[in-house]
Amino acid sequence: MQADREPVFGGKDWPPHYTFVPAVRAGNTVYLSGTTATDDQGRITAPGDIVEQTRQIFRKFGQLLASLGGSCEDIVVTTDFFTTTKDYAKTAEVRREFFVKNRPTSTGVMVAGLLRKEALIEISAIAVLRGDHR
């Protein structure tokens, strides 16, 4: 069991002064940071729309995993932290878009707040890549 490890940036610039990275691959496991629906300029993409925010988050996960030869279908765990339950049930439609072949586990809780004020949801995830990516 090797523990080779690399940060994962998905082909994008990442500020060197940030004290975390978007994802870390350790062996075949990929840990994905808690992610909100920001665009490349760091702006929340769909203020007030939890469904579209969820879609943007999985798009970002998809880009990160694609850079490792994977996709959102490799996600095994999702943890949703949301600030409202309004329309949360509708985020299932987004999961159906990204999880066609494989369904991950899910944990979802309402929190007291997220760091980004416009963010309605933050999702962290774990993926396990198929094949041998070491």
Place this chain on the structure above:
Amino acid sequence: MQADREPVFGGKDWPPHYTFVPAVRAGNTVYLSGTTATDDQGRITAPGDIVEQTRQIFRKFGQLLASLGGSCEDIVVTTDFFTTTKDYAKTAEVRREFFVKNRPTSTGVMVAGLLRKEALIEISAIAVLRGDHR
């Protein structure tokens, strides 16, 4: 390091339209979804009783892990999300029932809400199976 993966249903029916599964096994690691104290009909089993709700959650984890040849003794991580601290300390007695040989790690935080209104606690977990289950 293989990344073979399978959803885990513990021998029970699971709605195909659900966008998550109760657990996923990836290699020897089993990721367990955030779980509340529901019975087979989806009803919260012990409204107002966080201790009995916790017991029901570990029963459900036990059934899932048993279907893989394991048990709650294989759990290495538990994360408790609760909506009240009242009687939370008493859930330790339930852990003593299920964790006789091996104690897992624990994280516990009070959240602003859970999706199921009668749920006082939701627990997610990670287990690592002994032996070679690939």
Place this chain on the structure above:
Amino acid sequence: MQADREPVFGGKDWPPHYTFVPAVRAGNTVYLSGTTATDDQGRITAPGDIVEQTRQIFRKFGQLLASLGGSCEDIVVTTDFFTTTKDYAKTAEVRREFFVKNRPTSTGVMVAGLLRKEALIEISAIAVLRGDHR
């Protein structure tokens, strides 16, 4: 893929009646319990100071990982649960002290409460040890 497993105490006494352990090593992966800034007597070390509380938490993680031949540089995932956003951004300076070579992922959410009243932050983590620690 072996699933050898051991509790990790970092060379300190740990009450046998506790129903969790500070960390569990399973193969090369180390799961670290949600941890608050307590000293060896269980007292919160820096009431009101989220930065110093964060430093104490990573000190404790460092001691646990050192007992396995590792360090905080092996951490791949951190999850921060905090009760205030005041000065939370300043905890980045602590991360820069402990994560010099490797940056982990990060998830951070404000929760409704922590079990220890003086605790402003609780952090859980996952580390992956380099080399072969089995």
